Amino acid sequence: MTFRTRILVGFGVIVLVPLALFGVRVRTEMASRLTAEYEGRVAALAAVIRADLTRDGAAIARRLNALTDAIAADNRFRAAVLQGSDRTYLLDYAGGAMHFAGLSMLQIQDDQGRIVSSGHFRNEYDRLEPGLPRALAAAQGGIALIQTRTPEGPVLAIARLDSLRLAGRRFTLVGGIALDSTYLAELTPDSELSVVVRLPTDSLPAATSAGAVLSEVSLPFVLESDSGSALRPARIVVSHSLGSLTALRRGVDVAFLAAVLLAGTIALLLGGWLSLRISRPLTALARKTAQIDMDRLNVSFDSERADEIGALTRLLGSMTERLRAGAAKLREAERRIAMGDLARQVNHDIKNGLTPIRNVFRHFTETAATEPDRLTTVFRERQGTVEASISYLENLAGNYARLYPAPAREPCDVRQVIRETLGRLGATGTPDLRADLAEDLPLVCTDQLVLRRILENLIGNAVDSLEARPGTVTISAMAGAPANGRLGVRIIVADTGKGMTRTELDRAFDDFYSTKPGGTGLGLSIVRRLVLDANGVLRVETQPGAGSRFIVDLPGA
Amino acid sequence: MISARRPLLLAVLLTVACRAGPPGLPAPAAPELPTPGAAPSDTACRIAPGPASKRDTVAVALAEPIDPTHAPSPRNDAERFVFAALYETLIRLDCAGRVLPGLAQSWEAGGDRWTFTLRDDARFWDGAPVTARDVVAAWRARDSAFAQSATVLSDRMIGVRPPAAPFQPLADPALAVTKRAPGGDWPIGTGSHWVSETDAAGVLSAVPVRRGALPVLRVATVPAGRTRDAVDEGSDLVITGDPAVLEYAATRPGFVDVALDWNRTYVLLAPGHPDGLADIRRESLRDAVHLDARPAEWSGGRFWLADLQACGFPTTRDTAVSAPRRQRVVYDQSDRNAADLAARLVGLGTLGNRSAATGLAPAVFAAALRAGGDAAYVLPLRRRVFDVCRAALELPPWSWTGTVEPLLDVRPHALVRRGLPPLQVDWDGTPRISPR
Numbered sequence: 001m002t003f004r005t006r007i008l009v010g011f012g013v014i015v016l017v018p019l020a021l022f023g024v025r026v027r028t029e030m031a032s033r034l035t036a037e038y039e040g041r042v043a044a045l046a047a048v049i050r051a052d053l054t055r056d057g058a059a060i061a062r063r064l065n066a067l068t069d070a071i072a073a074d075n076r077f078r079a080a081v082l083q084g085s086d087r088t089y090l091l092d093y094a095g096g097a098m099h100f101a102g103l104s105m106l107q108i109q110d111d112q113g114r115i116v117s118s119g120h121f122r123n124e125y126d127r128l129e130p131g132l133p134r135a136l137a138a139a140q141g142g143i144a145l146i147q148t149r150t151p152e153g154p155v156l157a158i159a160r161l162d163s164l165r166l167a168g169r170r171f172t173l174v175g176g177i178a179l180d181s182t183y184l185a186e187l188t189p190d191s192e193l194s195v196v197v198r199l200p201t202d203s204l205p206a207a208t209s210a211g212a213v214l215s216e217v218s219l220p221f222v223l224e225s226d227s228g229s230a231l232r233p234a235r236i237v238v239s240h241s242l243g244s245l246t247a248l249r250r251g252v253d254v255a256f257l258a259a260v261l262l263a264g265t266i267a268l269l270l271g272g273w274l275s276l277r278i279s280r281p282l283t284a285l286a287r288k289t290a291q292i293d294m295d296r297l298n299v300s301f302d303s304e305r306a307d308e309i310g311a312l313t314r315l316l317g318s319m320t321e322r323l324r325a326g327a328a329k330l331r332e333a334e335r336r337i338a339m340g341d342l343a344r345q346v347n348h349d350i351k352n353g354l355t356p357i358r359n360v361f362r363h364f365t366e367t368a369a370t371e372p373d374r375l376t377t378v379f380r381e382r383q384g385t386v387e388a389s390i391s392y393l394e395n396l397a398g399n400y401a402r403l404y405p406a407p408a409r410e411p412c413d414v415r416q417v418i419r420e421t422l423g424r425l426g427a428t429g430t431p432d433l434r435a436d437l438a439e440d441l442p443l444v445c446t447d448q449l450v451l452r453r454i455l456e457n458l459i460g461n462a463v464d465s466l467e468a469r470p471g472t473v474t475i476s477a478m479a480g481a482p483a484n485g486r487l488g489v490r491i492i493v494a495d496t497g498k499g500m501t502r503t504e505l506d507r508a509f510d511d512f513y514s515t516k517p518g519g520t521g522l523g524l525s526i527v528r529r530l531v532l533d534a535n536g537v538l539r540v541e542t543q544p545g546a547g548s549r550f551i552v553d554l555p556g557a
Numbered sequence: 558m559i560s561a562r563r564p565l566l567l568a569v570l571l572t573v574a575c576r577a578g579p580p581g582l583p584a585p586a587a588p589e590l591p592t593p594g595a596a597p598s599d600t601a602c603r604i605a606p607g608p609a610s611k612r613d614t615v616a617v618a619l620a621e622p623i624d625p626t627h628a629p630s631p632r633n634d635a636e637r638f639v640f641a642a643l644y645e646t647l648i649r650l651d652c653a654g655r656v657l658p659g660l661a662q663s664w665e666a667g668g669d670r671w672t673f674t675l676r677d678d679a680r681f682w683d684g685a686p687v688t689a690r691d692v693v694a695a696w697r698a699r700d701s702a703f704a705q706s707a708t709v710l711s712d713r714m715i716g717v718r719p720p721a722a723p724f725q726p727l728a729d730p731a732l733a734v735t736k737r738a739p740g741g742d743w744p745i746g747t748g749s750h751w752v753s754e755t756d757a758a759g760v761l762s763a764v765p766v767r768r769g770a771l772p773v774l775r776v777a778t779v780p781a782g783r784t785r786d787a788v789d790e791g792s793d794l795v796i797t798g799d800p801a802v803l804e805y806a807a808t809r810p811g812f813v814d815v816a817l818d819w820n821r822t823y824v825l826l827a828p829g830h831p832d833g834l835a836d837i838r839r840e841s842l843r844d845a846v847h848l849d850a851r852p853a854e855w856s857g858g859r860f861w862l863a864d865l866q867a868c869g870f871p872t873t874r875d876t877a878v879s880a881p882r883r884q885r886v887v888y889d890q891s892d893r894n895a896a897d898l899a900a901r902l903v904g905l906g907t908l909g910n911r912s913a914a915t916g917l918a919p920a921v922f923a924a925a926l927r928a929g930g931d932a933a934y935v936l937p938l939r940r941r942v943f944d945v946c947r948a949a950l951e952l953p954p955w956s957w958t959g960t961v962e963p964l965l966d967v968r969p970h971a972l973v974r975r976g977l978p979p980l981q982v983d984w985d986g987t988p989r990i991s992p993r
Contacts, residue, residue: 087844088800088847090843122897122899122900123897123898123900123901123903123904124900124903124904125844125904126841127904127905149902149903151896151899151904151913151914152913152914152915153913171680225910248769259705262672264813544641
């Protein structure tokens with residue numbers, strides 16, 4: 001895991017974990033408080049319903065009592081019910097009485113339980129329903145919920161029983177008010193609360209508390225069509241939907257999610273910015289450090305920062321400086337060892353060639369001193385040895401000469417070689433290299449490898465002359481002066497480095513002369529030899545402190 | 558033209574008319590063409606409440622709605638009264654079943670056809686003379702079988718091949734001669750009155766075509782609860798069946814209560830043959846409605862809708878029987894008596910204790926009746942029809958093979974103000990203003 005990633009993860013954890021804990025706590029507290037509030041409202045409404053039932057039961061009792069008085073005083077009713085006259089009046093009586101009394105149902109039965117008049121179902125006359133008054137008489141408080149028939153279907157009503165006697169016959173009145181959707185709707189002050197009636201005959205499963213807060217009001221129930229008309233408990237279920245709580249939770253969740261996203265985004269941006277501030281100099285430092293090797297120790301590690309990164313940069317710069325000094329010493333030692341080895345090898349090889357010759361000359365000397373007449377004979381005898389030794393030395397010279405093979409001479413495109421060279425040097429991180437190459441340069445007659453070595457040496461020296469300070473190295477190529485009827489090419493390698501003093505300029509092309517720590521002192525001497533081998537001319541223009549210009553004129557191909 | 562065999566034909570007519578109960582309608586196997594029946598002085602079908610005083614306008618109050626789009630085929634007592642004044646058929650039948658001239662002033666039987674001659678002065682309201690082609694065109698517009706059997710013999714003569722059914726359908730209002738009125742609601746007829754206007758209060762003014770012969774009719778449709786107000790507010794003729802109104806009118810010496818014919822029968826129609834159809838206790842149904850009613854009566858052993866073997870209708874295929882039924886008794890919610898009867902049937906548990914009565918808007922009820930998707934339907938039918946097969950075609954096909962339970966016969970009453978011009982009562986109990 002990168003340092004930057006760690007910073008980002010750290011920021012995320014620091015921001016998101018407290019937010020998550022806060023959100024969970026808010027949700028829990030909110031659910032707890034609202035549920036308690038709902039429970040209170042449900043309980044209050046259940047109490048109101050109980051009070052309403054009691055009040056309605058009393059109102060029904062009063063109205064039925066008034067109706068019994070009215071019936072007792074109604075001669076037309078008496079005649080109809082006792083003598084069978086005016087049947088239409090009797091059948092319509094309960095309908096009118098029911099409406100005048102403000103009831104929703106009214107049923108008048110005779111002493112046999114036969115319906116003689118019904119307000120809510122006029123044409124159910126003559127049907128026997130003796131069980132209904134009996135069940136209502138047994139109901140606690142005299143009030144019960146009944147399911148009675150109408151032409152359009154069954155309806156629920158809160159009903160009571162009353163009775164009167166006419167000519168010794170007992171007539172019962174069952175009256176009530178409808179417990180319908182209107183009645184229930186008036187009980188519910190808002191849409192969150194709902195009131196439903198659960199009958200013992202319902203096939204639907206009982207309501208559970210999942211998704212709602214419940215409370216119940218129980219009251220006796222009679223099914224009119226039930227032959228036994230037994231009392232069974234019915235329930236008025238008050239429920240408060242948890243929909244608002246769910247909606248509130250959803251709202252909080254959305255807000256919380258938005259907060260998390262916002263905080264997370266801010267944390268990521270902040271962490272990214274911070275990590276970038278920290279990791280960018282480290283990355284640059286790592287990139288610079290990666291450039292360092294034994295052949296490239298001129299990497300600068302300057303920093304003005306006063307923090308740890310600045311200290312680390314300076315430390316790396318100091319280390320690089322020590323490495324640079326050590327590398328110079330190492331190269332010097334290697335050069336010395338290589339030169340010593342070469343000298344010893346040359347010494348050994350020459351000695352091997354000179355020793356027979358010296359022996360032959362010693363023999364000649366001794367013979368000339370002791371046997372002058374045999375000198376010719378000895379010369380002939382030893383001539384082969386001398387010639388063999390000379391041949392050996394010539395071979396030896398040829399072998400050493402083959403250590404530097406003869407360059408090829410072929411048309412060469414200066415622009416292409418310069419570009420390739422710059423590309424290669426540029427790829428190694430050499431800064432401030434500029435090229436100014438004229439178009440349509442003629443080809444030159446030299447080996448591309450030779451030209452490349454010339455350029456590499458001159459550009460390398462120019463870069464070194466900058467001594468890691470800001471400056472530029474410019475390589476220019478232009479048409480040169482004509483020679484032998486052909487246009488040549490002029491290559492100029494100019495730098496803004498330290499330049500050379502007159503003394504340094506005089507010795508610049510000497511073998512083994514170098515002003516650079518660890519330099520071999522062979523670079524410019526090789527360049528000069530290569531330019532001469534290419535039939536070219538090498539010139540130098542320099543000014544101490546201002547830079548140098550190395551001018552190479554090469555003949556055209 | 559009056560045939561010389563008039564006494565014989567009249568006897569045949571009376572025999573046939575009595576077949577379906579009072580006043581009785583014939584169903585002869587080989588119909589013959591009777592001669593014109595009642596003489597102008599005959600008072601058998603006349604309502605004359607006291608000496609008539611001259612009246613230019615007669616105010617009529619009807620308890621049922623009048624829809625011009627139904628013309629000339631009435632669907633209730635109110636439309637029957639109004640359409641009888643506006644439209645004419647070739648012949649008329651009076652309450653005794655006697656044939657009277659209508660658009661045709663004479664007729665005769667000859668060869669294989671009857672020949673009807675139109676009245677010389679027969680004209681549409683717009684003054685155009687009524688031709689034989691107009692008669693056939695009107696019949697054809699209603700897809701009448703008579704149109705196919707009719708031949709135009711001349712401008713004023715029509716030949717009709719006698720159908721197997723009796724001739725009385727020629728008096729059916731559905732065969733009244735009309736023509737389309739451009740841009741008008743009411744088809745143009747040939748009756749004694751034409752509709753001059755319907756005012757903002759919905760009062761219809763029917764003006765006599767020949768001024769002076771008949772009074773102007775101002776016909777108001779009053780809600781059921783306001784019929785007594787109509788009695789008190791100067792109506793001359795109130796047609797109603799509400800016992801409360803009749804009871805109140807009995808306290809008004811200026812009115813005469815005339816019971817008209819038992820002209821409708823409320824029936825229970827059930828697709829197929831439901832199991833467990835409980836006893837409908839027909840005698841108890843009369844108390845269920847607020848109308849002059851009696852337990853349904855019919856002649857010939859079966860109610861006409863249950864006796865369709867001769868019609869050749871399919872008897873084995875019942876497309877509605879297999880469909881699941883809603884356990885409800887359905888009725889037209891604009892018909893209070895149908896609602897009362899449906900409620901009574903539910904109260905009796907006729908279709909089981911779980912059934913319910915459901916009232917539907919008229920158009921919805923008509924669609925439900927066609928579909929036959931409910932357990933049963935309560936609706937009024939004409940108590941008597943001349944051509945049972947043609948009448949059965951007005952009902953959904955499932956009713957031809959379903960269960961038909963006649964429940965109640967009902968009849969309207971005419972509350973007639975004393976001094977009103979005499980009224981003639983047609984075969985179907987429809988009163989009409991007689992010429993002075």
